[in-house]
Amino acid sequence: MGSTYYDELxxxxxxxxxxxxxxxxxxxxxxxxxxxxDYKNNxxxxxxxxxxxxxxxxxxxxxxxxxxxxxxxxxxxxxxxxKKPYVNIYTAEVKVTDSLDRQSLIREGDTxxxxxxxxxxxxxxxxxxxxxxxxxxKHIFDPLKRDTYSQVFRYDKSRTPIFEVxxxxxxxxxxxxxFKSFWISDxxxxxxxxxxxxxxxxxxxxxxxxxxxxxxxxxxxSSDEREQLMSNMSAYNEYHEAxxxxxxxxxxASDIEISYITSDYYIACEQFITTTLMSVGVSNxxxxxxxxxxxxxxxxxxxxxxxxxxxGATKIKTGDIIGWVPTTxxxxxxxxxxxxxxxxx
Amino acid sequence: MDTSNIxxxxxxxxxxxxKAVMHFLAAATLADWVIGNSVYVYxxxxxxxxxxxxxxxxxxxxxxxxxxxxxxxxHVFVMAxxxxxxxxxxxxxxxxxxxxxxxxxxxxxxxxxxxxxxxxSVTLNTFFPSYGSTFNQEMGVGIYVLFSSPLNIAFxxxxxxxxxxxxxxxxxxxxxxxxxxxxxxxxxxxGTLLDIKWYHYFWLIFPISIYSQILLNLIYKxxxxxxxxxxxxxxxxxxxxxxxxxxxALDIAWQNLLFVAIMAGIVIYxxxxxxxxxxxxxxxxxSIKLSIALSVGLILPILIASYTSLTG
Numbered sequence: 001m002g003s004t005y006y007d008e009l010x011x012x013x014x015x016x017x018x019x020x021x022x023x024x025x026x027x028x029x030x031x032x033x034x035x036x037x038d039y040k041n042n043x044x045x046x047x048x049x050x051x052x053x054x055x056x057x058x059x060x061x062x063x064x065x066x067x068x069x070x071x072x073x074x075x076x077x078x079x080x081x082x083k084k085p086y087v088n089i090y091t092a093e094v095k096v097t098d099s100l101d102r103q104s105l106i107r108e109g110d111t112x113x114x115x116x117x118x119x120x121x122x123x124x125x126x127x128x129x130x131x132x133x134x135x136x137x138k139h140i141f142d143p144l145k146r147d148t149y150s151q152v153f154r155y156d157k158s159r160t161p162i163f164e165v166x167x168x169x170x171x172x173x174x175x176x177x178x179f180k181s182f183w184i185s186d187x188x189x190x191x192x193x194x195x196x197x198x199x200x201x202x203x204x205x206x207x208x209x210x211x212x213x214x215x216x217x218x219x220x221x222s223s224d225e226r227e228q229l230m231s232n233m234s235a236y237n238e239y240h241e242a243x244x245x246x247x248x249x250x251x252x253a254s255d256i257e258i259s260y261i262t263s264d265y266y267i268a269c270e271q272f273i274t275t276t277l278m279s280v281g282v283s284n285x286x287x288x289x290x291x292x293x294x295x296x297x298x299x300x301x302x303x304x305x306x307x308x309x310x311x312g313a314t315k316i317k318t319g320d321i322i323g324w325v326p327t328t329x330x331x332x333x334x335x336x337x338x339x340x341x342x343x344x345x
Numbered sequence: 346m347d348t349s350n351i352x353x354x355x356x357x358x359x360x361x362x363x364k365a366v367m368h369f370l371a372a373a374t375l376a377d378w379v380i381g382n383s384v385y386v387y388x389x390x391x392x393x394x395x396x397x398x399x400x401x402x403x404x405x406x407x408x409x410x411x412x413x414x415x416x417x418x419x420h421v422f423v424m425a426x427x428x429x430x431x432x433x434x435x436x437x438x439x440x441x442x443x444x445x446x447x448x449x450x451x452x453x454x455x456x457x458x459x460x461x462x463x464x465x466s467v468t469l470n471t472f473f474p475s476y477g478s479t480f481n482q483e484m485g486v487g488i489y490v491l492f493s494s495p496l497n498i499a500f501x502x503x504x505x506x507x508x509x510x511x512x513x514x515x516x517x518x519x520x521x522x523x524x525x526x527x528x529x530x531x532x533x534x535x536g537t538l539l540d541i542k543w544y545h546y547f548w549l550i551f552p553i554s555i556y557s558q559i560l561l562n563l564i565y566k567x568x569x570x571x572x573x574x575x576x577x578x579x580x581x582x583x584x585x586x587x588x589x590x591x592x593x594a595l596d597i598a599w600q601n602l603l604f605v606a607i608m609a610g611i612v613i614y615x616x617x618x619x620x621x622x623x624x625x626x627x628x629x630x631x632s633i634k635l636s637i638a639l640s641v642g643l644i645l646p647i648l649i650a651s652y653t654s655l656t657g
């Protein structure tokens with residue numbers, strides 16, 4: 001049996017509300033980041049204390065909690081040890097009403113939520129926000145087998161158990177009365193979450209629209225500049241179209257190769273004929289990552305078209321075979337650029 | 346006192362803001378710098394090998410990849426993939442996420458460049474008006490050129506829309522990865538991904554990038570081998586007619602694929618070893634663990650990147 005909430009606050013289970021409050025305040029003061037920044041994970045600790053206080057300060061929740069630990073103590077002492085389950089008291093699904101008065105079908109493995117008010121602080125601003133603790137349902141008690149429960153498990157007989165949920169490294173029983181008062185089903189939570197999500201989406205859309213308006217109004221280009229830009233772009237395109245036509249017809253260049261030639265990655269050579277020093281495969285790109293176009297033999301005449309300095313490859317043509325070979329297999333590898341920019345290489 | 350049994354819920358739907366910010370930064374860093382960067386480096390490698398035709402000045406971070414429709418479609422897929430990785434990791438780290446958080450943080454992730462751009466513009470206009478007008482002017486020209494073609498606009502919308510949608514969808518999967526209600530009570534797992542503590546990921550960027558490129562290269566080689574097979578296979582030899590003598594393309598392609606496949610197997614094994622060493626699953630002496638981590642995490646990737654063509 002683990003520590004109880006009372007152990008955690010350092011008080012006895014019979015303590016009254018004022019003692020609980022005093023112990024809670026003392027511990028919050030002890031762990032609060034403003035008063036004691038040395039404690040590691042103190043925000044987690046404060047959350048734990050908030051959760052404990054939210055339960056012990058509420059008479060109904062405290063009564064429910066006390067009943068559960070009392071049963072735990074009995075269970076740990078072996079009072080129920082001799083009672084073996086002999087009947088399956090669980091069911092796969094059940095229809096229940098949650099604290100938002102919404103009825104939903106709940107299945108094993110579903111998640112249910114428990115809202116807790118958490119104290120938050122931003123610098124000196126203190127506020128409360130709701131956080132939803134969630135637990136996963138391990139078993140659902142079959143309402144039709146209510147009479148057999150007492151023979152197989154521990155529970156508060158004055159109430160109706162409905163779920164057994166994973167609760168830390170053990171399990172906990174949730175009663176129908178508590179579920180109706182405090183808990184929220186997955187369906188209710190999804191509806192609430194969707195509603196908030198839609199509101200967030202609307203806010204995000206408004207912000208994006210405002211950003212678009214800001215860009216449109218501040219990043220403006222004058223009409224003169226627009227004309228200049230359009231004219232530059234069309235001149236650039238015309239020049240490259242003409243150049244592309246020339247490279248296609250004279251250098252058997254593909255569109256891909258043209259883009260590398262215009263960005264000076266490949267050099268269009270003054271075409272010349274040379275011979276190969278060994279047999280080699282011809283690829284459609286300057287590396288072996290491309291598709292083989294054919295093989296050429298040693299001492300074969302080839303026409304040199306393009307050169308890629310960084311990869312050490314040359315594009316050649318011999319007969320019907322056009323493609324790239326390593327420059328080192330050519331007898332003459334002296335590529336003079338067709339353009340003036342060749343001096344850069 | 347051990348309080349792990351006291352605060353018993355398995356998760357909370359609204360983690361603290363600081364935690365959310367840390368999860369967001371971790372997921373964005375891992376998605377962009379580790380996984381996304383590996384893809385971009387490999388794309389750049391393919392471009393420099395003369396395969397993509399994006400020119401020497403290509404930058405994979407550009408919004409548009411040249412004028413080619415296919416490459417821009419590839420870019421849309423890469424953006425969606427990066428978004429999916431972000432969503433998956435963010436969901437995994439957060440364990441539980443409200444729809445509001447999903448929408449607001451994904452928007453921040455997808456449009457962060459534009460948000461920063463507007464932030465810089467506003468700052469400059471407020472404090473340095475003359476620089477501000479120059480900045481706005483230059484941005485205006487870039488944006489005008491970008492929006493001058495309907496195709497550009499279409500690909501931008503597809504890219505960012507795809508990134509947003511894939512991030513939102515994959516968050517759902519990320520949240521569901523740890524389907525163990527007892528997971529969060531194991532406090533030793535706080536701040537871990539694949540059981541490795543968060544601070545290791547700062548240096549793991551390097552080996553993950555190299556090993557990811559080897560795996561991407563394997564994917565490319567599979568495609569390349571299949572195409573080479575189809576183009577060069579001598580189908581008539583199946584019917585018993587003469588044998589072709591130009592099968593070296595096929596041989597080279599198979600050899601390449603086999604070599605990279607074996608290397609990929611070794612890489613996956615080594616990454617698993619590295620994970621086990623860093624997560625503490627291997628209970629060796631610290632000096633042995635340090636040696637394994639350094640060899641697999643730093644020395645081997647440096648050797649692979651410097652002396653082999655395994656990364657493409």
